[in-house]
Amino acid sequence: MSDLAPSQSPLILFLRRALDRHSSGVIYRDLAAALRQAITEDVLGTGDVLPGERDLAEAIDVSRTSVRKAIEALVGDGALIRRHGARTAVAERVEKPLSALTSFSEDMRSRGLQPGMTWISREVGPASPAEIMALHLSVGARVCRLKRLRTGDGLPMAIEHAVVPADVLDDPEVVTASLYDVLAERHRRPVRALQRLRAAVAGAEDGRLLHIEIGAPLLVAERRCFTADGTPVEFTRTYYCGERYDFLVELRAQDNV
Amino acid sequence: MSDLAPSQSPLILFLRRALDRHSSGVIYRDLAAALRQAITEDVLGTGDVLPGERDLAEAIDVSRTSVRKAIEALVGDGALIRRHGARTAVAERVEKPLSALTSFSEDMRSRGLQPGMTWISREVGPASPAEIMALHLSVGARVCRLKRLRTGDGLPMAIEHAVVPADVLDDPEVVTASLYDVLAERHRRPVRALQRLRAAVAGAEDGRLLHIEIGAPLLVAERRCFTADGTPVEFTRTYYCGERYDFLVELRAQDNV
DNA sequence: AGTCCAAACTGGTTGCTAACTGGTTCCCTC
DNA sequence: GAGGGAACCAGTTAGCAACCAGTTTGGACT
Numbered sequence: 001m002s003d004l005a006p007s008q009s010p011l012i013l014f015l016r017r018a019l020d021r022h023s024s025g026v027i028y029r030d031l032a033a034a035l036r037q038a039i040t041e042d043v044l045g046t047g048d049v050l051p052g053e054r055d056l057a058e059a060i061d062v063s064r065t066s067v068r069k070a071i072e073a074l075v076g077d078g079a080l081i082r083r084h085g086a087r088t089a090v091a092e093r094v095e096k097p098l099s100a101l102t103s104f105s106e107d108m109r110s111r112g113l114q115p116g117m118t119w120i121s122r123e124v125g126p127a128s129p130a131e132i133m134a135l136h137l138s139v140g141a142r143v144c145r146l147k148r149l150r151t152g153d154g155l156p157m158a159i160e161h162a163v164v165p166a167d168v169l170d171d172p173e174v175v176t177a178s179l180y181d182v183l184a185e186r187h188r189r190p191v192r193a194l195q196r197l198r199a200a201v202a203g204a205e206d207g208r209l210l211h212i213e214i215g216a217p218l219l220v221a222e223r224r225c226f227t228a229d230g231t232p233v234e235f236t237r238t239y240y241c242g243e244r245y246d247f248l249v250e251l252r253a254q255d256n257v
Numbered sequence: 258m259s260d261l262a263p264s265q266s267p268l269i270l271f272l273r274r275a276l277d278r279h280s281s282g283v284i285y286r287d288l289a290a291a292l293r294q295a296i297t298e299d300v301l302g303t304g305d306v307l308p309g310e311r312d313l314a315e316a317i318d319v320s321r322t323s324v325r326k327a328i329e330a331l332v333g334d335g336a337l338i339r340r341h342g343a344r345t346a347v348a349e350r351v352e353k354p355l356s357a358l359t360s361f362s363e364d365m366r367s368r369g370l371q372p373g374m375t376w377i378s379r380e381v382g383p384a385s386p387a388e389i390m391a392l393h394l395s396v397g398a399r400v401c402r403l404k405r406l407r408t409g410d411g412l413p414m415a416i417e418h419a420v421v422p423a424d425v426l427d428d429p430e431v432v433t434a435s436l437y438d439v440l441a442e443r444h445r446r447p448v449r450a451l452q453r454l455r456a457a458v459a460g461a462e463d464g465r466l467l468h469i470e471i472g473a474p475l476l477v478a479e480r481r482c483f484t485a486d487g488t489p490v491e492f493t494r495t496y497y498c499g500e501r502y503d504f505l506v507e508l509r510a511q512d513n514v
Numbered sequence: 515a516g517t518c519c520a521a522a523c524t525g526g527t528t529g530c531t532a533a534c535t536g537g538t539t540c541c542c543t544c
Numbered sequence: 545g546a547g548g549g550a551a552c553c554a555g556t557t558a559g560c561a562a563c564c565a566g567t568t569t570g571g572a573c574t
Contacts, residue, residue: 024306026344027558052524063559068525085524085566101508193508199456199474199499215472217456242456249506251358251450251480284547309535320548325536341536342555517574524567535556543548 012059014043027062031070039079039090050088099180102193104150113152120147122172131163134224134235142166149209156210157245162236188233190225197221210241217242269316271300284319285326292331296347307345358450360437361407370409377404379429388420391481391492399423406466413467414502419493445490447482454478467498474499
């Protein structure tokens, strides 16, 4: 245990600073926002315990009422967990990483196929207009391009063409297996992706690489991945062999109506 | 707390400047426009709280009546949210997640296209083995089949082949516009769907109906829809024209899976 | 060393007060 | 009809105090 006086604890200091910086005039809203920020910025880690409501109220100089309303908001969206009699704690986030949804290797494994990979090309160069658009780059920015042939149980399944801004990844040789691991190392782990699916027909090069005939159907996925702050970090076009691959999506109705 | 005098707050300064610049002579109309601009230019972020009507009125030197009329206009188109007793806040954008279950008509409208439809065939008959599997039917059960050509702005977009168990829908003539409306009337509204996407090439009939060449790429969606209790109510195969249609999916790192 | 119990926590709830906010009405001027 | 002003109603925020009901903890007892 640290022997800091309660008012000196990192959390208290963080909250006080956050409340001073932007106050909307509605205390419990601001406090809820500050707590949320403390969690996302790891001032409060998952499983950590909050000070008691009374102590917290006194430390940041608001009423217990306000502290409770703020905490209630966070409990409402599952960020905090309250237990009568025990202290309130930050919820354990069993967050399934985005890579589980977008990684080719994990996708293959979940289908019971052994993932494999062959490099087609790796290069750094100036961004094309389409890449500038997709990655929100400025004109003249450079990008890193990774082109791979993806296989499942040894059979060619897809051609993957990944583009990453050069300020995130300047050396394509760094990527040996997983692009996501490299991005995570550099603290650019994507948490959200927008994917556009369309159909196309195989051209000469596609046919040669995927061992299919020219004119065979292809499923094209264009995916843009974003970090938590909304910055695009990856733009990937994947050409799946339409005869060997399909794509599963679950849809849910909205609450209203 | 920030120590800005109320009249010095960024919002107030922004509004005063906007009102000075172009005043049409109709105060509440100008103020509404200024507020709208403040929101679009992020002077007011989503979730932010407005000053009270009285304070705002005093700060920009108009009457509370005018402030209220301006706010009412923004509340009307959903930009602001008012709660009796609590302050007025900028609406959180409830942007519809792309994983929402939508009908073809809604989908087209959200793309800014006018949905249209032509019947190809309507019939009731014994379920095929594939239909029995997909809809969890018993052997010998009957199904209702609806085959439609779907258009967007008059252009053929997709061939839709919907299959519904006959105990849900026994007369295909009942469906005039929306199949979902009919299902909702019968309390069989689907709330969840599993959709499989793959690529294919257009055959002779597809090409004729969609006005595309044979061999052109098609995006094939096989969708199974379920009601709240998990009963399958619809099995639909849709052949989208690959050149005119694409499919957007949003992926997110998910909590507590 | 282990058990047990009570004190000292914790969150949950209620009642009250005061100040503030949007909702409404009525009156007035231009 | 737009604009201003005032008064009043009803709901929310915020703070305070007291008390209830669980959990934790440590010390007394065996």
